[in-house]
Amino acid sequence: MSNQTETLEFQAETRQLLQLMVHSIYSNKDVFLRELISNASDALDKLRLESMIDKDLQVDTGDLHIELVADPEARTLTVRDNGIGMSRDDVVALIGTIARSGTAELLQKMRESRDAAASQELIGQFGVGFYATFMVAEKVTLLTRRAGQTEGTRWESTGAGTYEIGTVDDAPQGTSVTVHLKPEDSEDNLFDYTAEAKIREIVKRYSDFISWPIRMAVQRPGEEEGSSTTEVQTINSMKALWARPRDEVAEEEYRDFYRHVSHDWSDPLETIHMRGEGTFEYEALLFIPSHAPFDLFQREGRRGVQLYVKRVFIMEDCEALMPEYLRFVKGVVDAHDLSLNISREILQQDRQIQVVRRRLVRKVLATIKDLQANNAEKYRTFWTEFGRALKEGLISDTDNRETLLEVVSLASTHDPAELTTLAGYVERMKDGQSDIYYATGESRTMIENSPHMEAFRAKGYEVLILTDPVDEVWVEQVGQVDGKALRSIAKGQVDLDSEEEKKEAEAEREQRGKEYAALLTWLTEHLKEQVKEVRLSSRLTTSPACVVGDAFDMTPTLEKMYRAMGQEVPTVKRILELNPTHPLVTGLRKAHEQGGDEPALTETAELLYGMALLAEGGELTDPARFTRLLADRLARTL
Known part of the structure; x- marks a missing residue:
């Protein structure tokens, strides 16, 4: 099967996204290298974790690293790692397809956006870092082999709608991405991405904190005149940002680290750097994003922060550290006393994790409260993006309910x-x-x-x-x-009158009750399939009728929500309230008292109930019958 190659088409949304990338919707093209290095770092983290979990996995983790290889003559830049690698199916699924809902909406917004900053924010919401390479590349070649497998995969594309993929026998473990840069005189190439100085600048700015060595072979003058030697250097400091004191970290470093952990291209709204000492020691570097990701309300959406133990990556989305209603929080928690082999199931019950979680939640909520009190603009942004998610905590987090009620x-x-x-x-x-x-x-x-x-x-x-x-x-x-x-206001009885108003209106209400008693009894009987009672209303001033629930009834919207989730709930009959001062209602009473035409009275009762239901945004059980009755009634008035 060696070197067998086939040409496949990108998924339609992926093809459109690539076209937007090729045509340079974003002005800062340096980020393509940041994204490739970030992906390589993730692959190394995953390999180390996999090697701890699967003792049968035969891999060498002694020298995990990222390598950058620049070739000025060929105009290529290669980012190579010896991490987890990908299978052929992984490559097709991760690169050939964007399997996420909301793609079409994202693309439409990006096409409409003329502003580079807005485009950057939109890309950040979706997290499509690999495709950033096509901002600077006329072709991209990927070679990969998953750890534990014998065959590798070669992928290549110009971003024009198709890609070639084939099986190779001699691929090293891990992944290498070779970016064939656009011609030097291209308008899209403002910088030489094969130049050592430019590569160092990008790594220093965006990836200095990566915990794996980023190596690059550089040319240095030899001892003899005109000669040179090749020297491999590590060009990042590998210092864990969360372990450094806050006053030693620049805001730009925080922003770059946020982009690394979130794969978001925009700046965070707020940074939370904290250290827990005492019985359980940990460091945490958390971020509140400036916008909601596309998958915030999707069941398959990512949630949780990254978990490290003594600087060793353990888990990418540690749900045990952050409640679901705070799933938008990104960042890293480094616990000092956990086992390196801890699993998701054990984490849910681990006492230390529960203590850390409580402290993290309190700190995040305190930060939100501080925004509310001291930075109205930031708080408004936060609430617009995440308020709906935060309100879920009012249901699930009784311990912090009082704080949540304060920030809602x-x-x-x-x-x-x-x-x-x-x-x-x-x-x-x-x-x-x-x-x-x-x-x-x-x-x-x-x-x-x-x-x-x-x-x-x-x-x-x-x-x-x-x-x-x-x-x-x-x-x-x-x-x-x-x-x-x-x-x-749509449940139970409503009485907004003052004590004085009640005394003045008591006799009038008693008189109306007597006047309408017969009609209310008749209507309750004729509408018994739809309502459980018909009564006079104290909440209506201009409408003829409304539909309300008893004080402890489930609302129609809640009924629909439960049914949409597959739960069977009994249909709750509601109450029809009539406005005794409305001409339609007074006319119906008089017609009933005078022994009016029974079918006509019944039709009027149906129309009255239907109008009340529609007025509150409800749904008619038989819209065709309602419109037919209404049309007939209108025709008779002409």
């Missing part, structure tokens, strides 16, 4: 342009108001136009506007804030 920001009717904290809402509550009112829905517009809002708007009560799916769950779990109950 929510939309409300108080100021359409600004978010509010829960403490801010409580401060603005009316005299005598005992509950925090909220409304959930798909959008602000839908909630603001909902019939449920009418009485609250008329009385001047502030309502929190919650539009994220997670909001449906956390408000039920939390229940109250600062002794004030969280109360849905």
Whole structure:
């Protein structure tokens, strides 16, 4: 099978991405080398870890390193490692295909972006470092062999839509990527990437902290005039950034390290450098990104920080160190007293890891709280990107719930342009108001136009506007804030009148109750398949009707969420509330009292319920029947 080669096409999205890279959407092309070195470092980490786990794996880990080979005459730069390597299937899966949802959206945004910085941010969200080579290359050749396998794989492409892949017998273990640079006079080549000085500059700037030696053969003048000798030098310091005191690390070093661990091309929003001493010693260097990755809300998305033990890489995404709602946090934790052979399963139960996790979470939340108090712009960016994920912690992290409630920001009717904290809402509550009112829905517009809002708007009560799916769950779990109950405006009875107003309106309400008793009984019977009760409303001012739930009923949105997750939940019948002052409702009462046409009354009842359901954003069980009844009724009015 030696040297058998076939030509394959890139996946459509990969092909489009390559075209964008080839046409230089990003001005700083130096990062291609940073990305290749970062990938090589990951491969070395994985080999060392694999050799500890699999005792039957016959590999030499005595001299793991990264080698850079520049050939000015051939205009090539090769990045070589003796790490884990790849199989043929790995190469096709990792390079020929971008198997991630959200690809099409990313590409569209990148095509629309005219700004280099914006393009950089978009690429960073997706993490496509290998393709950066095509910013400077007219061709890329990859040679690799996975540790433990005998056959290697050769891959080559110009980035024009296809690639060649073949099997080779003599590939060394690990991976080498040879970048065939574009011609020297090309407009895309502002620098000579085969020049020693340029390579050193890039490594020093972006990769100095890499824990593996980065070696390069350099020419030095010989003792005799005109002669030279070749000398292999390690060109990075290999100093672990997290182990150095904070005052000895420059901000640029932090930023470069963040790009290395996150494969993100933009700067972090905030850096957290901490050291734990005492019973359990550890160092941690964590970062809050400046934007959410594309896979933040995807089940297969990456989560967790890197785990090291005494500078030895152990695990790439250590979920045990960071709760799921903080899955956007990137960085490194170096624990001093763990076993090098520790597994994911053991980590979940390890006491030291649990202690470290609690401290990390508290520090991250304290950092977010500090942003909220002292840097409004950064906090606004954070909440826009990660607020929805952070609210998941209100459900899962009861230990830190109080802190989370302090940093949560929510939309409300108080100021359409600004978010509010829960403490801010409580401060603005009316005299005598005992509950925090909220409304959930798909959008602000839908909630603001909902019939449920009418009485609250008329009385001047502030309502929190919650539009994220997670909001449906956390408000039920939390229940109250600062002794004030969280109360849905679409559930239970609503009475916003003052004691004086109640006394004035008591006789009127009693009279209306008598007037409408017969109609309410009739409607409850005729709509019994849809609702469990029909009653008069105290929350409506302009709409004829609305649909509400009992105080402890599951909301329709929550029902749909559970069913979408495959859970069977019983359908909850709701309550139809009527506005006794609306002409449609008063007309229906009079027609019923006068013994009006039964089919016509029944149709009106159906239409009334359907309109109430649509007004809150609900779904009709039989839209065709509703529209037919409505069309017939409108036709009779002409």
